[in-house]
Amino acid sequence: MPRAWNRFWRLVALYMPKRLYARSLIIVIAPMILLQSVVAFVFMERHWQTVTQRLSQATVSDVAAIIDMMETYPHDADYANIIRIAQDRMQLKVDLLPPDPLPPPGPKPFFSILDEALSSEITRQINRPYWIDTVGNSNIVELRVQLEGKVLRVFVRRSQAYASNTHIFLIWMVGTSLVLLMIAIPFLRNQIRPILTLAEAAESFGKGRPMPRDFRPRGAEEVRRAGFAFIQMRERIERQIEQRTAMLTGVSHDLRTILTRFKLQLALAGGKSETKAALNQDIDDMQSMLEGYLSFARGEAAEDTGRFDLETYFQKLGEEAQLRKAKLSTTLTGDPAVHVRPNAFARLLSNVIGNAFRYAKTVEVHANHGRGSLTVTIDDDGPGIAPDKREEVFKPFLRLDEARNLDASGTGLGLSIARDIARSHGGDISLEDSPLGGLRAVIKVPA
DSSP states (O other), rough: OHHHHHHHHHEEEEOOOOOOHHHHHHHHHHHHHHHHHHHHIIIIIIIIIHHHHHHHHHHHHHHHHHHHHHHHOOOOOOOOOOOOOHHHHHEEEEEEOOSSSOOOOOOOOSOHHHHHHHHHHHHHHSSSSSEEESSSSSSEEEEEETTTTTTEEEEEEHHHHHHTHHHHHHHHHHHHHHHHHHHHHHHHHHHHHHHHEEEEHHHHHTOOOOOOOOOOOSSSHHHHHHHHHHHHHHHHHHHHHHHHHHHHHHHHHHHHHHHHHHHHHHSSSSSSSHHHHHHHHHHHHHHHHEEEHHHHHHHHTTOOOOEEEHHHHHHHHHHHHHHOOOEEEEEEEEOOOOEHHHHHHHHHHHHHHHHHHHHSSSSEEEEEEEETTTEEEEEOOOOOOOOOGGGGGGGTTTTTTTTTTOTOOOOOHHHHHHHHHHHHHTTTEEEEOTTTEEEEEEEEEEE
């Protein structure tokens, strides 16, 4: 039983709207429709049908009384007095027809409550062959009864046999519901707009974009509390990033000073040139590692978003491939212009594609830009990375003996910086097997 219940709710969730505005409308409209359906059913069952049944019963009783008078006083050849009494007292138009066969039964309307009520009452009270027409004239009901040697035809106003004012109740019910919806829909829109604004601000901050200038907490108390909490969280994160960057910048400045002093002392000191060259190389490596550490810690969060041209970048990539003597193939689908932080995104691509150039002879790059997202796929024929090591290579400072992102002067931060930049844009990087036999890197970012 619990499994069936969970399956039912999963099915409901599958077909339910995903947006809050649509779900809120359903919360308002569904109970209203349910209530109106119950009220309409009760009204139809208990009032409309009952009133129509009683009106039809009274009308058929009048017709039965006319038949009884005609049979009680058969000496009146044309039944003028009976016809006059029926018209003046009963509001019925009565006339006599030749004893021809009754017309064939006509098509009944889809909602034939009047036909059912009249038919049942005629069968019960008169019990003679009859024919009724409730469709021909919308305001008149025609009724024919087969008598001995004649046919009695009676015209009755529909309002005498049918509760015709019922539609007024339905109109009022539907009209008031529409008025309530016209009030509820703008109110719901005003309540949901602050939530959407908060979501947009959080999404922009997650992608490293500046928060909308007109953003301020609005709406209900809970939404305002969430907005203020988001602003405080953003300020704390930005303050933490600024403090970290300032600290590392200071450390970098002090260490650069020491490294510069080492270079100067080596230049002035005597000794073997081979030893001095090795020491200079160590100093250069230390300076490169220091720049890598600082770049990883600082990131590119302070850069503003702008336009990045993939075609221009691919052209520069082709020149780099020629210098590295690698075979490069690039394809682009969609708009070449993407909205990202240009310098950071260029560094992201350079780190990933640079690894492919370093360890492979053939590299294929495909970019697909459409529907608000950019997917860049880099395939190569290099040695690849074992599946159980593909997440580890993104860890900062990690060195694998046969890792693709490590060379003689590497710091183990290339892919870490690349994933950090991708996630700061609201995207990510994943590694897979390549059709070329090496590694495939897939970069996905909103753009």
